[in-house]
Amino acid sequence: GKIILINERVDHPEIIVAGFVLQGVLLGLVIVVLELRSTNKARELTNSEILEALKRIEDKLNVHIEGLYVIGEEESEGDINAYQMGLRKFKIFVTERLLKTLNTEELIGVLAHEVAHASRKHTLKIFTLGIVAIIVEVVLLMFFLHRMRPVEAIIFTGFILSILEKVYLALQRRFEYEADLTGAKVVGKDVMISALRKLSALCGDKKSKLYEIYSDHPPFEKRIKRLQKMII
16 A cells, blocks of 8 residues: 555555654664763762762752763863753763863852752653653644645644744753752852853853744853842
8 A cells, every 4th residue: 555655645654653753763862872972981070079069959959969970071072061860860960171161169050050950850851741742743643644645744743843842942941040040049149140151251152032942041141130130
């Protein structure tokens, strides 16, 4: 029977759906493998002052961090970054260049931001939304493929998914604001603002509104302004 024709409906739409899902899964696996390659070579940070500060932040936010690791210059390609990984057991990774860029107080501010992500289970929420997005994609494709030609079904599905993607990114930007505010309540907003200003000076802000819509992080300038308005 027919599998896929440009101008006709298909007898086996599930084959097209499976292809799209497989493509997304493979892309996700590639991203995970690349991340694991860099994190596997990370070394554990042993600075007692920073580790003690991290423990105080954990206690205040009622969450346990399994470890704090540094990704070398070669693995991070000189990037200035910090991120939290884990859905139930949490680890924090910082790049070598971030360590060299921030002073101890500013680094503690960044760590408070990452611990806040863990405390609020932002990574778990984002992961769950990703699973929901895959289910929505499958349902939409199956629905449209039973009612129209493949090209039309793909266009309609792509349009709806592009809207959902913007919602997904907007939620991630909201999580960044939440992590800033939660972290600032622990270490003080001046510490967080100082770190963000230094990162803004080094990394820069993209001024394009379109870029902001398609970014998972708000501009540093907006994050700083929100913290400045914050009353502790």
